Amino acid sequence: xxxxxxxxxxxxxxxxxxxxxxxxxxxxxxxxxxxxxxxxxxxxxxxxxxxxxxxxxxxxxxxxxxxxxxxxxxxxxxxxxxxxxxxxxxxxxxxxxxxxxxxxxxxxxxxxxxxxxxxxxxxxxxxxxxxxxxxxxxxxxxxxxxxxxxxxxxxxxxxxxxxxxxxxxxxxxxxxxxxxxxxxxxxxxxxxxxxxxxxxxxxxxxxxxxxxxxxxxxxxxxxxxxxxxxxxxxxxxxxxxxxxxxxxxxxxxxxxxxxxxxxxxxxxxxxxxxxxxxxxxxxxxxxxxxxxxxxxxxxxxxxxxxxxxxxxxxxxxxxxxxxxxxxxxxxxxxxxxxxxxxxxxxxxxxxxxxxxxxxxxxxxxxxxxxxxxxxxxxxxxxxxxxx
Numbered sequence: 001x002x003x004x005x006x007x008x009x010x011x012x013x014x015x016x017x018x019x020x021x022x023x024x025x026x027x028x029x030x031x032x033x034x035x036x037x038x039x040x041x042x043x044x045x046x047x048x049x050x051x052x053x054x055x056x057x058x059x060x061x062x063x064x065x066x067x068x069x070x071x072x073x074x075x076x077x078x079x080x081x082x083x084x085x086x087x088x089x090x091x092x093x094x095x096x097x098x099x100x101x102x103x104x105x106x107x108x109x110x111x112x113x114x115x116x117x118x119x120x121x122x123x124x125x126x127x128x129x130x131x132x133x134x135x136x137x138x139x140x141x142x143x144x145x146x147x148x149x150x151x152x153x154x155x156x157x158x159x160x161x162x163x164x165x166x167x168x169x170x171x172x173x174x175x176x177x178x179x180x181x182x183x184x185x186x187x188x189x190x191x192x193x194x195x196x197x198x199x200x201x202x203x204x205x206x207x208x209x210x211x212x213x214x215x216x217x218x219x220x221x222x223x224x225x226x227x228x229x230x231x232x233x234x235x236x237x238x239x240x241x242x243x244x245x246x247x248x249x250x251x252x253x254x255x256x257x258x259x260x261x262x263x264x265x266x267x268x269x270x271x272x273x274x275x276x277x278x279x280x281x282x283x284x285x286x287x288x289x290x291x292x293x294x295x296x297x298x299x300x301x302x303x304x305x306x307x308x309x310x311x312x313x314x315x316x317x318x319x320x321x322x323x324x325x326x327x328x329x330x331x332x333x334x335x336x337x338x339x340x341x342x343x344x345x346x347x348x349x350x351x352x353x354x355x356x357x358x359x360x361x362x363x364x365x366x367x368x369x370x371x372x373x374x375x376x377x378x379x380x381x382x383x384x385x386x387x
Contacts, residue, residue: 006355007372009348012182018285024379025264026051028143030151032266032279033057034084035136035164039065043086043102046138049281053142055129056080058087060102065133067140068126073106074098091126100126136164137277139266154218155260160270162295163250169295172274173303177290178319179338181345183265183282184375186290189341191221191261191367194359196235199340203333205237209364215257219374221367222257233258234271246297247272261367263374274300286345309335 011017033048034057045058047070054070056079070078072093079091079100090107091100099108104126109116130141132148134156139148163169179186189195193214197206206212211227212235224231232239233256251272260268265280274296281289305311309330310322320327320342327339347353358365375381 006358006369007184007375009353009355012185012345013285013349015285018282020379021282022052025375026053026142026282028141028146029264029378030130030132030139030141030146030148030262030266032277033067033131033138033140035138036065036133037136037164038084038138041086043088044084045080045087046084047080047082048140050140050142051282053129054078055140055142056091056126057131057138057140058091058102061089064103065131065138066103067129067131068104069129069142071127072098073124073126104128135159135162151219155220155222155262158217158222158257160256160260160268160275161250161253162248162270162275164275164295166248166250168249168297170298170301172294172296172301173305175290175292175294175305175308176317177292177334177338178317179288179290179341180286180320181288181341182286183280183288184371185341185344185348186280186288186337187261187265188368188371189337189344190259190267191223191371192365193223193362193367194364195340199336200333203331203336204235207235207363209359209361212363214362214367216370219263221261221263221370223259223261224257226363231255231257242273246299248274248297251275263371264378273297286349308332310338 029050031048031050033055034046038046039057039059042059042061045056048055048057056068056070057065059065070080072079072095074093074096077093077095079093080087090102097110098106101107106121106124109119112119128144130144130146130148132139132152134152191214193212194209196204196212197208207225207227212223212225214221214223224233225235227236251270256270258269262268267278269276274294276292276294279291281291283289306313308318309332310318310320312319312322320338327335358368360366
């Protein structure tokens with residue numbers, strides 16, 4: 001099979017490519033912001049990073065959730081700095097105290113009569129962003145005209161059954177990973193079924209390429225194990241080891257996938273024992289941050305971050321710089337993935353590197369072909385990956 005949509009190695013470390021993605025891909029992409037439960041009172045707000053844009057999500061006095069770009073319309077100062085908080089009854093720029101209502105309208109300007117006699121406040125409200133809600137998850141898009149319904153529709157009827165508001169579901173301590181690799185390296189590893197039986201032989205136990213499958217759902221993809229001839233949300237090894245104890249009531253129903261990749265940067269992993277959501281944040285051409293939120297049963301709420309390889313209790317960050325034992329001896333498949341992604345990043349930046357062929361099949365590396373195809377379409381690249 002000819003990989004006509006394949007990216008070039010430079011796409012994973014070029015500063016020019018990083019800027020192009022910020023300008024063309026992420027300016028009109030949906031990304032995870034938080035949950036409805038994060039915003040319960042008027043003035044409650046969270047910040048979401050979508051590429052180079054920072055989006056404020058705030059609940060107004062009527063209970064409506066609004067999304068705006070996090071800059072003042074006067075001189076561009078960022079308005080909010082904390083990842084979450086409560087801004088009270090208004091959003092106030094710290095520079096000149098331009099004041100905005102929670103619905104984004106410009107409420108007040110100091111010394112307006114003497115300094116801005118002809119100012120039209122109606123034209124200087126906060127720049128809106130698009131917002132959508134799906135099963136308690138809030139997604140935002142810097143493009144105010146983006147249609148959330150179109151983006152989420154392909155998975156809307158195939159989604160996981162987990163109820164984040166159920167009595168037996170609690171949120172665990174969030175995790176933050178710093179990776180020394182391009183965001184696409186991690187994304188491609190996540191949707192690669194070919195490596196499961198090899199890199200993760202002792203942690204996930206496979207399955208082999210003929211016993212797992214990724215299915216396309218519009219721009220998105222859903223993974224299932226198929227070791228017993230039926231689609232399942234977990235590999236057989238994990239099912240055998242985990243058993244049936246600690247299953248969430250809302251997640252006991254069979255039929256949902258084991259991984260949902262929502263293009264371009266959201267990974268959701270639902271299991272009978274909990275649900276995790278990973279948001280990929282491209283920090284630099286060769287650096288990525290993973291923000292991971294997890295919902296589990298109350299019996300699993302113990303903070304076990306100190307047991308995660310690479311966790312630094314002073315910073316709260318998980319990084320390969322802090323590993324104290326060989327990654328393949330940790331018994332942690334996420335550590336195995338980080339290790340191999342950082343090795344791939346180092347290799348593809350070496351002089352003379354050229355990509356080899358991708359394995360064929362929806363349980364192998366076809367999903368990487370699909371990912372490149374969608375990237376090319378979204379960024380309006382030629383079939384060879386050039387702009």
